[in-house]
Each structure stands twice: as structure tokens, then as C-alpha cells.
Amino acid sequence: MSSAAPRASTPDDVLDPRAMREPLPNAWYCVGPAASVAGGKMRAVALNGEQVVLGRAKDGALFALRDRCPHRGMALSKGKFDGDTLMCPFHGWRFGTDGRCRDVPTLSEHDASDFSCIAVQRFPIVESAGFLWVNPHLGPSDLEAVPAVPSLGFEPAGSLVLELEVEASFDLTTLSLVDPGHVAFVHDNWWFRASKELREKVKTFQPVPHGFVMTSHATTTSSPLYRLLGGAPEVEIEFRLPGVRLERIAAGTKRVANYTFATPMGPNRTMLTNALYWSMPALNLLKPIARPLMRQFLTQDQQVLQHAQAGLDRKPTMVLLGQGDLPSQWYFRLKRETLEAAREGRPFANPLVRQELRWRS
Ligand code: FES
Ligand SMILES: [Fe+2]
CATH class of the missing domain: 2.102.10.10 (Rieske [2Fe-2S] iron-sulphur domain)
Incomplete structure (x- = not known):
């Protein structure tokens, strides 16, 4: 990321996932x-x-x-x-x-x-x-672990947790947490996207320890879910290594957090955990409605990831193209930096800088 216009990827930027295919060994x-x-x-x-x-x-x-x-x-x-x-x-x-x-x-x-x-x-x-x-790390314990254990920051009035096993690699599953391009096609639910049209998005990203964060006003989104909160909610979506996505929504004193965690179980077996927390007791009434919607959402990811994994099993390469795929490229850069820092015995230094990205979704 830099203040200059980001470099558009070309189809020549073919990434060989074999290089760093394993999940980070020293992480929570x-x-x-x-x-x-x-x-x-x-x-x-x-x-x-x-x-x-x-x-x-x-x-x-x-x-x-x-x-x-x-x-x-x-x-x-x-x-x-x-x-x-x-x-x-x-x-x-x-x-x-x-x-x-x-x-x-x-x-x-x-x-x-x-x-x-x-x-x-x-x-x-x-x-x-x-x-x-x-942390499943077995090597010397003097190495810095990726401190990805998130906290909540408010007292939840209720929460909803769903776990779903995905037959796909940890990397492929984790990429779906930072991939704005799939949302319009995979999660085309009336309750999540009011409009069928792809719309131009401009978002600013900045580095945070072991990841990056996107901040925006939800008034620029079309999600009926955000509108349910009323006011002009602030939405912040943070990604942290190894596979943690933290979506925090604030509207006045109201708080909603949607946390998603990817956990590598074994080769091509990844657990996706989704936890929704809210500060408003009235939302507890919506729990019976929210649970099947959350399951529908996660199952959509599960199905598409499993089919994509079958394609990657036949040929393990991806083409990461355009600014909508830059967060996916950042994921691999963060991962590489973590591995290199551990190998060289030095602290992790986030290689990302503040950057504005444009895509349609
Ligand atoms: S005590 Fe014999 S296998 Fe555990
Ligand atoms: Fe998704």
C-alpha cells in the first residue's frame, strides 16, 4: 500500500500457493x-x-x-x-x-x-x-507468536455462534475473509444486499499489528442489516493473521460485532467459526431468525470454497487481479513477513501502508 496509485495486478502475477501453503505454525x-x-x-x-x-x-x-x-x-x-x-x-x-x-x-x-x-x-x-x-507451535518458545487473540470491547447482551467445517485449505478459506469480490455473487441474499447491481466502492485500508483494517460509514453500503441499527453506523473490518476477521459496527452507544475465525484442522480441512455479538437486549428476540440466516451465509462460503478447492487440487495456482484482490495479496505478504521474521529471529514488521482501494461489488 502506498499513497501512489496502487499497481494493478496483471494476469502475469501468478501466485504459486505451494510456497507458503502451510498455515502459520506459531500462531493462536x-x-x-x-x-x-x-x-x-x-x-x-x-x-x-x-x-x-x-x-x-x-x-x-x-x-x-x-x-x-x-x-x-x-x-x-x-x-x-x-x-x-x-x-x-x-x-x-x-x-x-x-x-x-x-x-x-x-x-x-x-x-x-x-x-x-x-x-x-x-x-x-x-x-x-x-x-x-x-498455539500448536512445537519449536523454540522464544519466538514471537502471532498475537491474534481478539477481545470484544463491550459487554454483549447476547451472541450467536456457528461453526462449519469446510473441506478446503486454510489459505483458500482465509482468503474468503478478505475477498470483497465474492460477496455479490456468493452472498446474494435479499436480507444482506438490497441491490442486485454491482456498485463502485472506494475504501481506505491501513495497517494494524499483523493485519489491516478498513473503516467506513455504513450509509455507503446497501445492507439492510446495517440499516437495522439506525443512525449512521460506523463499520470497521479488521483482518489479522493467522485467519481472524473482526467486523465492528457502532451506532451511537449500540454495538454489534461479527467475528469470523478460520482454524486449520488438517490438509484441506478448515473450521469456520462465526460469532455475532450485540449490546442491545432487544435483539435477543431476533435470535431464532438470525441463526438460520447465519447458517445460510456460512454454507454459501462452504459450498463455493469446496468447489474451488477441487479446482486448486487439479492445478494449484491462482491469478490475483485488480484492487479487489489486493487484500488477498496482502494476506500472503503478511504471512511471508511472519515466516521471514521468524527465520531471521527478528520482530515482525508490517509491510503494508495506508492505501485507498476501488472495486465493484
Ligand atoms: S496406557 Fe497404554 S496406551 Fe495409554
Ligand atoms: Fe463469504
Whole structure:
């Protein structure tokens, strides 16, 4: 981004996704609502090709461990958790929530075998905006993680959360979060777009830590959803690595936030999580109507992404063209800078600058 007119991409700008096809390894990923581990429950999640078991101990502390017993590889999530230790269902080995082996009940008291050095891999886990976030990084911990754990900034009167698994790569799915060009074609819903016409859009983008943000007055948009708020809402859409889209709408003292998170589960398996929060208690009445609309919206993304993935599987190249595709190019620039900074052992430096973009949508 620069103050000069942005360079229009040509079809020669062919990007080979193989270069940086993997999701960022050292970053925080959403692994589901915090409520899913309430009351001493543990659960298994797939994260970046890894199986992880996570839960909350009796004392309230969260834990995330590799879901694999060191003895014979059994999934610990299939066993029992008493709020303090996890018991493997195969031979009863017990592990603390710190991953250390606490007991091997099949050992005779005459057997001096030492299990004190046996441990399950542990991953950092935090809670924010009502969700759990895990960093699956296994390398040296002195490297800076991508701090993508968002907060909400207001007390919600209600929220609506939907998760949908997409059979598409993490990159392809994440690009849909920064892609203005698909909205008119994929999300052509009467309740979302009043007009069928493509209209010229001019928006200013600026860099934020690990991403970029677009700010605008919603009066320039045609969405009936925004008009529901009344007044002249301010809309701010932020994208942050690794795959976090934060849409914040403010109209006077009213607040609405629509957060979308992409989580890599495995190759061509990505979880899309959408969370809508609002500050107005009256909107709680609309929840039964809003849920199917949100599902319709996410399913539209899911279907188109899965078909596009099939095309990329046959030939893994994309042509990123025009200013509407610049945010997609920025995604790859931010990702490359993160990888290069980690490799060179230096802090991340956002390569983007303030820029105005024009497209039709
Ligand atoms: S596989 Fe876990 S105790 Fe044997
Ligand atoms: Fe979409």
C-alpha cells in the first residue's frame, strides 16, 4: 500500500500457493467456544494436523495436550478426566493437566521402572471473546507468536455462534475473509444486499499489528442489516493473521460485532467459526431468525470454497487481479513477513501502508 496509485495486478502475477501453503505454525487458533469445556469436560479437536485434547481443571485452569498416550498412542480424550488427571482407557496410565505421567497402575511395587520422565506434549491455551485459543507451535518458545487473540470491547447482551467445517485449505478459506469480490455473487441474499447491481466502492485500508483494517460509514453500503441499527453506523473490518476477521459496527452507544475465525484442522480441512455479538437486549428476540440466516451465509462460503478447492487440487495456482484482490495479496505478504521474521529471529514488521482501494461489488 502506498499513497501512489496502487499497481494493478496483471494476469502475469501468478501466485504459486505451494510456497507458503502451510498455515502459520506459531500462531493462536480458535478451537471452539469456552463453554464447551465447562464443568470439568474435556474434548478433542483437530488442529493443524495434530490431535489435541483440551479441558478445564477443577481449579479453573485450562489445558491443551497432544491427544496421544505415549504408551501405545491411544487417544486420551477417549478416557476419563476427574478434573485433575486424565486416565488413558487402554492401560490406565494417568497424566496431569501439565502432561506429566503421574501413575502407571499396572506396575508391581517390586518393579523399579521410572515413569517420572514420561510426558505428553503440552500446548499453550488461552480464553478470549468467549473462545479458546491454542498455539500448536512445537519449536523454540522464544519466538514471537502471532498475537491474534481478539477481545470484544463491550459487554454483549447476547451472541450467536456457528461453526462449519469446510473441506478446503486454510489459505483458500482465509482468503474468503478478505475477498470483497465474492460477496455479490456468493452472498446474494435479499436480507444482506438490497441491490442486485454491482456498485463502485472506494475504501481506505491501513495497517494494524499483523493485519489491516478498513473503516467506513455504513450509509455507503446497501445492507439492510446495517440499516437495522439506525443512525449512521460506523463499520470497521479488521483482518489479522493467522485467519481472524473482526467486523465492528457502532451506532451511537449500540454495538454489534461479527467475528469470523478460520482454524486449520488438517490438509484441506478448515473450521469456520462465526460469532455475532450485540449490546442491545432487544435483539435477543431476533435470535431464532438470525441463526438460520447465519447458517445460510456460512454454507454459501462452504459450498463455493469446496468447489474451488477441487479446482486448486487439479492445478494449484491462482491469478490475483485488480484492487479487489489486493487484500488477498496482502494476506500472503503478511504471512511471508511472519515466516521471514521468524527465520531471521527478528520482530515482525508490517509491510503494508495506508492505501485507498476501488472495486465493484
Ligand atoms: S496406551 Fe495409554 S496406557 Fe497404554
Ligand atoms: Fe463469504
